Amino acid sequence: MSDLDSISRRKFLKLGLGAVGSIGAVGVLGSCAVPSPIGQTTGGVAVNLYNPHNQHGGLAMPMPVGEINYQANGFNPDDILTDFDYGKVSTLPNGQTLREYEVFAGVKTVEVMPSVNYEAWTYNGRVPGPTFRATEGDRMRINFLNATGHPHTMHFHGVHPGNMDGVYEVIPAGERFTYEFDAEPFGLHLYHCHVFPLAEHIMRGLYGAFIIDPKGGRPTVDREYVMVMNGIDLDFDGVNDVYAVNFIPFHYDRYPIKFKVGEKVRVYLVNILERDLVNSFHLHANFFNYYPTGTSLTPTEYTDTIIQAQAQRGILEFSYRYPGKYMFHAHVTEFAELGWTGVFLVEE
Amino acid sequence: METATQPKVQSQPQSGGKTLALFLIPVVLLAGVIALFLFTNGAGLNVEPAAPIEGLQFERTILRPDQIEFQVQNTSPQEITVAQLIINDAVWPFAISPGHTIPRLGRAVITIDYPWVTGSPYFIKFFSSNSVPFETEIEVAAETATPTTGTLLSFTLIGLYVGVIPVFLGIFWFPALRRLGMQWMTFLMAVTAGLLIFLGIDATSEAFEIANEVAGPYQGVGLVGIGIVATIMLLDAISRRQSGIGRTEEGQRLATAFMISVGIGLHNLGEGLAIGAAYSIGAAALGAFLVVGFIIQNITEGLGIIAPVLRDRPAWVNLLWMGLIGGAPAILGAWVGGLTYSQPLAVVFLAIGAGAVFEVVYEIFKLIQKDSAKRPMPITIFAGVTVGMLLLYITGLLIK
Numbered sequence: 001m002s003d004l005d006s007i008s009r010r011k012f013l014k015l016g017l018g019a020v021g022s023i024g025a026v027g028v029l030g031s032c033a034v035p036s037p038i039g040q041t042t043g044g045v046a047v048n049l050y051n052p053h054n055q056h057g058g059l060a061m062p063m064p065v066g067e068i069n070y071q072a073n074g075f076n077p078d079d080i081l082t083d084f085d086y087g088k089v090s091t092l093p094n095g096q097t098l099r100e101y102e103v104f105a106g107v108k109t110v111e112v113m114p115s116v117n118y119e120a121w122t123y124n125g126r127v128p129g130p131t132f133r134a135t136e137g138d139r140m141r142i143n144f145l146n147a148t149g150h151p152h153t154m155h156f157h158g159v160h161p162g163n164m165d166g167v168y169e170v171i172p173a174g175e176r177f178t179y180e181f182d183a184e185p186f187g188l189h190l191y192h193c194h195v196f197p198l199a200e201h202i203m204r205g206l207y208g209a210f211i212i213d214p215k216g217g218r219p220t221v222d223r224e225y226v227m228v229m230n231g232i233d234l235d236f237d238g239v240n241d242v243y244a245v246n247f248i249p250f251h252y253d254r255y256p257i258k259f260k261v262g263e264k265v266r267v268y269l270v271n272i273l274e275r276d277l278v279n280s281f282h283l284h285a286n287f288f289n290y291y292p293t294g295t296s297l298t299p300t301e302y303t304d305t306i307i308q309a310q311a312q313r314g315i316l317e318f319s320y321r322y323p324g325k326y327m328f329h330a331h332v333t334e335f336a337e338l339g340w341t342g343v344f345l346v347e348e
Numbered sequence: 349m350e351t352a353t354q355p356k357v358q359s360q361p362q363s364g365g366k367t368l369a370l371f372l373i374p375v376v377l378l379a380g381v382i383a384l385f386l387f388t389n390g391a392g393l394n395v396e397p398a399a400p401i402e403g404l405q406f407e408r409t410i411l412r413p414d415q416i417e418f419q420v421q422n423t424s425p426q427e428i429t430v431a432q433l434i435i436n437d438a439v440w441p442f443a444i445s446p447g448h449t450i451p452r453l454g455r456a457v458i459t460i461d462y463p464w465v466t467g468s469p470y471f472i473k474f475f476s477s478n479s480v481p482f483e484t485e486i487e488v489a490a491e492t493a494t495p496t497t498g499t500l501l502s503f504t505l506i507g508l509y510v511g512v513i514p515v516f517l518g519i520f521w522f523p524a525l526r527r528l529g530m531q532w533m534t535f536l537m538a539v540t541a542g543l544l545i546f547l548g549i550d551a552t553s554e555a556f557e558i559a560n561e562v563a564g565p566y567q568g569v570g571l572v573g574i575g576i577v578a579t580i581m582l583l584d585a586i587s588r589r590q591s592g593i594g595r596t597e598e599g600q601r602l603a604t605a606f607m608i609s610v611g612i613g614l615h616n617l618g619e620g621l622a623i624g625a626a627y628s629i630g631a632a633a634l635g636a637f638l639v640v641g642f643i644i645q646n647i648t649e650g651l652g653i654i655a656p657v658l659r660d661r662p663a664w665v666n667l668l669w670m671g672l673i674g675g676a677p678a679i680l681g682a683w684v685g686g687l688t689y690s691q692p693l694a695v696v697f698l699a700i701g702a703g704a705v706f707e708v709v710y711e712i713f714k715l716i717q718k719d720s721a722k723r724p725m726p727i728t729i730f731a732g733v734t735v736g737m738l739l740l741y742i743t744g745l746l747i748k
Contacts, residue, residue, distance in 0.1 A: 064439050337439065
């Protein structure tokens with residue numbers, strides 16, 4: 001309010017504009033792909049729950065405008081949800097199961113919000129990278145190719161020898177490396193690039209989930225979903241601009257995840273958010289069993305909200321008693337309004 | 349020299365076509381060079397920027413109940429696409445007209461349905477398709493006054509209060525000041541010069557300040573230069589033509605008084621513009637104290653107008669005109685500023701005002717020069733100019 005006291009004859013002008021002009025910012029994406037025109041619809045029909053012009057009435061809510069061209073992106077969060085990569089399976093002479101994976105690091109311009117292009121660094125052309133899935137004790141062999149112009153690695157969370165840790169063995173541009181280790185301990189883990197500056201290499205998109213099932217597997221459920229929580233610093237100013245699960249803000253808000261009343265649902269939830277201290281998951285109108293890091297088959301908590309710090313993860317299990325639309329989102333609510341929000345559409 | 353070259357020029361009257369050709373050769377070469385650059389992508393120079401340079405100017409923000417409107421202009425070297433909007437940490441849907449892609453120097457109107465709260469600040473961040481952010485801010489949210497006959501009346505009243513009334517109040521000193529002696533009249537003219545110098549510096553500084561906010565292609569600083577210099581040259585030319593007509597000294601003093609009122613009028617135009625713009629968005633709590641401050645400060649302007657003609661008997665119609673010319677532009681300025689505000693236009697107005705004021709100072713010094721030729725009084729002039737500047741400085745304390 002001190003502004004009003006200090007109004008001078010001409011100082012009016014500055015207030016008069018009511019806005020601070022933003023002068024020529026310099027973009028960071030040099031050779032971007034041509035953005036898809038806003039409003040172009042590709043694949044699927046958006047269930048636009050909060051459009052003021054639809055039958056749900058004029059509920060003003062956070063929401064981007066336009067549609068993302070997922071075909072041009074080359075990946076869709078809908079698929080990432082249930083896409084488990086078990087690798088090429090064979091048996092070693094000692095009887096151990098061998099799972100072989102081909103992974104490359106690449107650079108890709110991704111339309112992260114409708115018409116907003118972001119130069120992402122990807123494993124296998126998608127963010128998050130493939131969800132590796134093995135059983136405790138399996139032999140993992142990951143043939144990695146760095147197809148970018150920068151050095152990268154793959155650093156797995158798990159138990160393995162130091163030279164397989166993907167930290168000091170930096171893989172230069174164009175080079176290959178094979179990571180090999182036994183899958184242990186069982187639980188929900190993650191992997192990411194460990195080249196410095198670390199935050200930059202991770203948040204650009206070099207991360208993914210790594211699931212190790214216990215021998216004999218976890219109890220059977222009807223649905224399994226992978227959700228990797230992340231932030232995107234669009235303008236590289238050191239502050240996240242938008243948030244998401246599985247990289248694309250608001251995706252599951254516009255394209256709800258559908259399942260049926262009574263179906264058992266398991267969510268593998270990983271937090272790879274950089275530059276913010278905690279992330280969280282809140283389930284609407286329901287409670288879930290929570291297995292932190294998934295390293296036990298006994299839940300530690302029956303709740304509707306959990307928090308995860310950087311690289312923390314856990315497994316959620318729940319089912320819905322009533323049909324309806326149920327939100328799930330970060331209860332760090334500004335993250336929710338900046339994209340980390342989704343909807344479960346529970347049908348009869 | 350002139351006489352020597354003239355016959356030479358006249359000796360080649362038949363070379364009209366040849367002259368034209370000689371003029372055209374560099375133009376043709378220029379076209380060739382431009383074509384070379386365009387078709388070879390810089391003729392060996394790497395002219396592609398590593399990253400797109402984008403600029404978006406927020407020209408006006410209008411707040412209506414549950415709705416905010418942004419009027420923007422694309423000031424980048426190429427077209428830009430406004431893709432997403434974040435307001436106070438929430439991605440928010442918006443409508444943009446005519447379209448998301450704005451051509452170079454093109455304008456667009458962006459509207460969001462947003463439940464804003466009176467008195468709260470809002471930070472708005474737009475992202476272009478290249479992830480380039482553009483930020484703007486609403487310091488204190490308040491509903492924007494819509495231009496109705498009521499607001500027009502308000503703008504008129506503001507102009508009356510800060511322009512017309514004080515100038516006339518100053519002029520009403522005429523009968524009293526007439527009784528002063530010659531030296532006091534010279535002192536008053538020097539005071540006027542001081543007032544005007546102060547106003548001129550103030551307007552110039554303000555013009556440069558806004559010039560820095562003006563979108564790049566409009567070259568705000570260039571506008572300031574053109575406005576000041578062209579105004580000075582024009583007024584000087586007019587004054588020289590008039591003195592060339594062969595006026596009496598009294599006539600010249602009257603002419604100077606009129607020019608002072610023109611200068612002050614242009615200055616008040618800029619002032620009205622600023623106040624109108626602020627008032628229209630509700631940012632200006634135009635308190636009674638502030639208005640009183642304006643009246644006191646602008647009385648000195650009326651005083652300045654009549655200083656050159658104190659020893660004469662100007663017709664009252666002339667005094668009336670001087671007052672109107674000096675004060676009424678504040679009303680016009682308030683209208684323009686309140687209804688349509690444009691930064692480049694504000695810069696031009698301020699620069700013209702500054703130029704006019706400086707030229708008038710020059711005219712006043714010419715008059716003082718004539719008086720002091722008869723009787724030197726350097727201390728009186730020094731004291732007058734200083735008092736004039738201090739007068740505005742001190743009355744300025746009331747409104748800053």
